[in-house]
Amino acid sequence: MATLNRRKFFKAAGAGGAAMAAAGIAAPAIAQSAPELKWRMTASWPKSLDTLYGGAEAFAKYVSEATDGKFQIQVFAAGEIVPGLQATEAVGAGTVEMCHTAPYYMWGKDPTFALGCATPFGLNTRMQQSWWNEGGGEKLMNEFYAKHNVFDLYAGNTTAQMGGWFRKELNTPDDLKGVKMRIAGFAGAVMAKVGMVPQQIAGGDIYPALEKGTIDAAEWVGPYDDEKLGFYKVAKYYYYPGWWEGGAMIHIHVNKEKWEGLSAHYKAVLRAAAAQSAILLIGKYDALNPQAVKRLVANGTQLRPFSEGILDVCFKAANDVYAEISAKNEDFKKVWESIKAFRGDQYLWVQVAENTYDTYMMIQQRKKTL
Amino acid sequence: MATLNRRKFFKAAGAGGAAMAAAGIAAPAIAQSAPELKWRMTASWPKSLDTLYGGAEAFAKYVSEATDGKFQIQVFAAGEIVPGLQATEAVGAGTVEMCHTAPYYMWGKDPTFALGCATPFGLNTRMQQSWWNEGGGEKLMNEFYAKHNVFDLYAGNTTAQMGGWFRKELNTPDDLKGVKMRIAGFAGAVMAKVGMVPQQIAGGDIYPALEKGTIDAAEWVGPYDDEKLGFYKVAKYYYYPGWWEGGAMIHIHVNKEKWEGLSAHYKAVLRAAAAQSAILLIGKYDALNPQAVKRLVANGTQLRPFSEGILDVCFKAANDVYAEISAKNEDFKKVWESIKAFRGDQYLWVQVAENTYDTYMMIQQRKKTL
Numbered sequence: 100m101a102t103l104n105r106r107k108f109f110k111a112a113g114a115g116g117a118a119m120a121a122a123g124i125a126a127p128a129i130a131q132s133a134p135e136l137k138w139r140m141t142a143s144w145p146k147s148l149d150t151l152y153g154g155a156e157a158f159a160k161y162v163s164e165a166t167d168g169k170f171q172i173q174v175f176a177a178g179e180i181v182p183g184l185q186a187t188e189a190v191g192a193g194t195v196e197m198c199h200t201a202p203y204y205m206w207g208k209d210p211t212f213a214l215g216c217a218t219p220f221g222l223n224t225r226m227q228q229s230w231w232n233e234g235g236g237e238k239l240m241n242e243f244y245a246k247h248n249v250f251d252l253y254a255g256n257t258t259a260q261m262g263g264w265f266r267k268e269l270n271t272p273d274d275l276k277g278v279k280m281r282i283a284g285f286a287g288a289v290m291a292k293v294g295m296v297p298q299q300i301a302g303g304d305i306y307p308a309l310e311k312g313t314i315d316a317a318e319w320v321g322p323y324d325d326e327k328l329g330f331y332k333v334a335k336y337y338y339y340p341g342w343w344e345g346g347a348m349i350h351i352h353v354n355k356e357k358w359e360g361l362s363a364h365y366k367a368v369l370r371a372a373a374a375q376s377a378i379l380l381i382g383k384y385d386a387l388n389p390q391a392v393k394r395l396v397a398n399g400t401q402l403r404p405f406s407e408g409i410l411d412v413c414f415k416a417a418n419d420v421y422a423e424i425s426a427k428n429e430d431f432k433k434v435w436e437s438i439k440a441f442r443g444d445q446y447l448w449v450q451v452a453e454n455t456y457d458t459y460m461m462i463q464q465r466k467k468t469l
Numbered sequence: 470m471a472t473l474n475r476r477k478f479f480k481a482a483g484a485g486g487a488a489m490a491a492a493g494i495a496a497p498a499i500a501q502s503a504p505e506l507k508w509r510m511t512a513s514w515p516k517s518l519d520t521l522y523g524g525a526e527a528f529a530k531y532v533s534e535a536t537d538g539k540f541q542i543q544v545f546a547a548g549e550i551v552p553g554l555q556a557t558e559a560v561g562a563g564t565v566e567m568c569h570t571a572p573y574y575m576w577g578k579d580p581t582f583a584l585g586c587a588t589p590f591g592l593n594t595r596m597q598q599s600w601w602n603e604g605g606g607e608k609l610m611n612e613f614y615a616k617h618n619v620f621d622l623y624a625g626n627t628t629a630q631m632g633g634w635f636r637k638e639l640n641t642p643d644d645l646k647g648v649k650m651r652i653a654g655f656a657g658a659v660m661a662k663v664g665m666v667p668q669q670i671a672g673g674d675i676y677p678a679l680e681k682g683t684i685d686a687a688e689w690v691g692p693y694d695d696e697k698l699g700f701y702k703v704a705k706y707y708y709y710p711g712w713w714e715g716g717a718m719i720h721i722h723v724n725k726e727k728w729e730g731l732s733a734h735y736k737a738v739l740r741a742a743a744a745q746s747a748i749l750l751i752g753k754y755d756a757l758n759p760q761a762v763k764r765l766v767a768n769g770t771q772l773r774p775f776s777e778g779i780l781d782v783c784f785k786a787a788n789d790v791y792a793e794i795s796a797k798n799e800d801f802k803k804v805w806e807s808i809k810a811f812r813g814d815q816y817l818w819v820q821v822a823e824n825t826y827d828t829y830m831m832i833q834q835r836k837k838t839l
Contacts, residue, residue, distance in 0.1 A: 132537045164737035165535060167502045223827060225595060225755060232748060233756035259822040321822065340826035367534030371741035378598060378744050385595060386603035389814035392821060402821060410829050444759035446834035449827065451762060451772060452629040452691065456710035457593060457824065459780050464816035
């Protein structure tokens with residue numbers, strides 16, 4: 100049987116299965132559980148970001164392998180069929196079955212989206228993963244996502260991000276005043292409160308804006324991804340940490356009806372493959388960033404921590420933004436309260452075994468005894 | 470068709486498939502890829518450890534769901550069919566198809582096993598995961614495991630462990646001399662070098678030994694698991710961190726021939742389900758430990774960090790043990806060199822964004838502003 104005909108046959112069989120399901124008629128067990136499917140997944144990333152785009156591709160590969168090739172997902176880069184920032188909306192509308200995205204891109208529509216991704220002074224990577232799976236995060240966020248017609252699968256994290264590239268040094272909170280920075284969403288709202296001028300600029304336009312001095316600063320992700328965009332050539336100071344992204348969760352959004360139409364078997368495969376891609380993505384960032392930061396420093400980049408004074412005014416401003424949004428958005432309030440309670444416990448416990456261990460090891464690293 | 474007959478039918482079909490594969494004759498595609506299988510997995514844990522035993526059970530559930538019930542794995546607690554510490558050997562011998570274990574239990578047979586689990590002053594939880602997937606860990610360890618007839622799947626971590634329960638305070642390295650501590654494997658060898666007296670005692674016998682004063686100290690895992698064993702009733706001081714377990718990787722071992730006999734489809738399902746169970750296990754420890762440590766402190770437990778002086782002598786002793794074993798064991802040397810190089814880079818990079826973020830948040834936790 101030629102590939103084309105085989106595809107047509109299965110497409111027809113799939114449509115028939117859906118019609119039978121709608122009419123409440125049971126199709127043969129094997130056809131219900133493992134039909135041949137061909138879905139499209141739009142990513143919010145260009146192919147050049149091999150970390151994030153690679154996470155989407157790995158997910159599709161894992162699904163194919165775990166279904167013996169029956170469930171095929173074709174991955175598209177940002178802009179190929181859907182603009183990167185509109186991925187979730189396209190899934191909700193049914194234009195594509197799935198997307199691989201950072202939900203805070205939907206912040207403008209409802210800030211609650213950002214809580215399923217990263218917000219200022221939130222949880223770190225491992226805490227987010229635990230909150231999602233064991234702290235009620237998945238349930239709370241999927242209740243919210245249902246209103247936007249999507250179902251969410253956790254698919255990893257960028258790990259703690261850097262604070263971005265600055266053309267001048269920042270020492271005190273006063274140095275923040277008037278700094279034009281490329282930053283989006285929630286963090287931009289906080290920065291506006293401390294006197295900065297947040298600018299929304301698409302990925303490809305950041306470098307020329309920073310080079311010409313149209314903006315004074317820009318943030319992207321971390322050493323490995325940022326190096327590719329070349330920012331180190333036009334801004335000398337690389338600040339840390341990205342206090343607005345202690346960890347940015349990456350998610351797969353599935354059109355809600357499409358998700359609900361899947362067999363329990365296929366739902367289980369998607370869950371497992373998403374988990375596998377999450378481990379891959381976090382592991383990649385952890386493995387690639389150390390080499391990248393060493394290369395950047397060798398190329399003249401100056402690493403600078405934000406001063407405690409700067410972090411303090413930003414922390415206060417972030418709490419004001421949380422309070423303002425919570426006062427007018429019930430969904431946001433409910434999820435934020437859950438994260439906040441979890442955060443307090445996590446940052447108590449992490450001080451005991453985990454951080455004491457890491458601190459001793461960091462001391463050895465500085466002594467060059469590792 | 471009755472269940473029993475259906476099972477018999479598939480069992481017969483499966484056996485036939487194996488015979489055909491051995492003879493190089495292609496069976497119909499569907500029979501090769503998704504036969505009905507019923508495997509046994511022995512765990513190194515009692516059922517009461519709902520974290521670890523729960524990880525094994527979750528894995529079996531995920532596999533069943535992702536194969537539409539065709540691949541069934543029955544989980545057995547330690548001692549039900551195989552003693553907990555002999556799980557890997559039973560898998561290698563083919564007594565059971567799989568086990569869920571901490572490979573350092575095999576330290577006595579070859580210390581290289583411990584490198585795939587936890588060794589003193591090694592990688593933390595996230596670093597281990599990255600080393601395993603992106604730093605060559607999986608490949609190196611599976612080359613070694615092949616000699617013991619097992620194939621390994623990563624299945625999570627206990628997270629940084631506590632240093633254990635002590636009846637007396639320890640302030641200087643001299644206070645370690647003569648302390649009889651329940652500890653196994655690699656850490657015991659290091660402790661012997663600093664004057665402690667390591668004791669190998671099975672899980673159930675630790676509490677009475679500590680109560681009677683037969684031993685002065687005992688370590689197990691962390692707050693949530695330790696609380697169940699009641700140590701806080703008989704030893705007041707709870708030290709941290711467990712410098713011998715910055716993160717103890719948990720693994721699933723599969724009999725090598727059984728693994729190689731699986732279809733690519735089933736191998737993919739096992740890999741994905743193991744990843745999913747890894748996220749579950751780490752998330753559980755992270756979510757449960759904060760509550761447990763608060764309850765322990767409320768019950769009178771005194772948290773104590775090991776002093777830097779104590780950590781320094783243990784670090785030096787650990788390096789001596791690494792050198793001694795590396796000098797006589799090529800497999801160990803090869804894997805340890807890989808971990809060591811990875812560790813140096815990780816503890817450089819973690820000082821930048823990740824730890825600076827966490828440190829600021831820990832400061833806020835102490836100020837009660839979270």
